[in-house]
Amino acid sequence: MILVLLVFSAVALFLSFVYVHRNALRLTLTAIFGLLLVASLVFISKNDSQHYGMVKTTTTKTTTLASASGNKQMNLLLYQSVGTADKHRVYVYKNTASQKKVSHTKADTKVANHVKTTSGSPRIVTKTTRWTYKSNAAKFWFGIADNDQELVKTTHYFYVNKDWVVLSTSQAKQFSKLMKAQQATLKARAKVYVQNQVKAAMVKNPTMSQAQIAKISKAAAAQYQANAIQSMLATVKKSK
Template identity: 35%
Template structure:
């Protein structure tokens, strides 16, 4: 409507000054068309710069989160720092079947933060705000501009439990390299720990059967692995705080 009004008022102003330059009503017609033209342009600029006639509509979505990187016993959420490090692009997955990770947008109108919760299931809560026309009058007035549902802002809130580790991609790569480098040493330490416990158990009870010994070895191995995973998690948590 405004676009049509701008064109008609501009044409009307030109026609009056060309065809009716001697008419008595010319000043009043000039004033009328000029007011319509300036008013229409002002409303158009107000809508473009100040979003006149628009309201903000917020849409909230919830998605489950799964660990981004494959590290035994650890749920990881990764991010890539930007600029001075305060702005971050988060890298995440919403399904274990998902091969390629998703990323948040590197946009000044997009913000992301991490919240620690007591919920068992980690999730991503996304709030998206868009500009929509307040009512049918403004929809008619600004028809043809194509700015309904224009993007305003988006906020990502990663809600994760205490068992989740938040690391930068650089920190994660460093930890993965360290884990691979110490893998042989870790196996040797596990074998030594299990052997020592088995020797102590046999010394305390030499009458243990082969089946009992096998069961004890499985138990000791599982406990040693759990302890190693706990140590790894502690290292990851320390790294996430740096």
């Protein structure tokens, strides 16, 4: 509506200045429509540059977070650096374990991402801030600018547990190659490690049952695998 007022005051100013012959009336109308014209320009400028008549409104949305990796033994959150300085990252994730294709955040200067550790359920908390008109009257006057719901910023908070691993996409590829390259060696070493753990346990308790031996073997295998994964992760994390 403010644009309509601007056009109307401009036309009325021209007509009153040209076609009204009585000096007093012409000066009065010229002053009125001139002020309307200037006021319209000022408020249009303020709405455009300072979001006059608007307020920042923030909404919060929480969604579940699942590992981006198909490996059930490791919960993984991936990111891709944008630019060479690693000042901005695009995060790759899944909302559910059954999700086939991964999702990712936008590569936008208005989008920020933060990773936090939690003891609760892994989740994504997204806070979106937009410019909205603070009243119907303000929207009536300036809504034609089509800037209602204009995005100010979006912030994603990734809450992950302590056992989660955060890697860049290039580091994840290196980790996968390292796992495949050392698979046979790790399997052989794991077998020896398990045997040694069982032997040590039997020295302490020679009368162990088969169920107890199986339990120790399973725990030893899991421990060796966890240690091996941590060692390989430490290796790939040294690279960019």
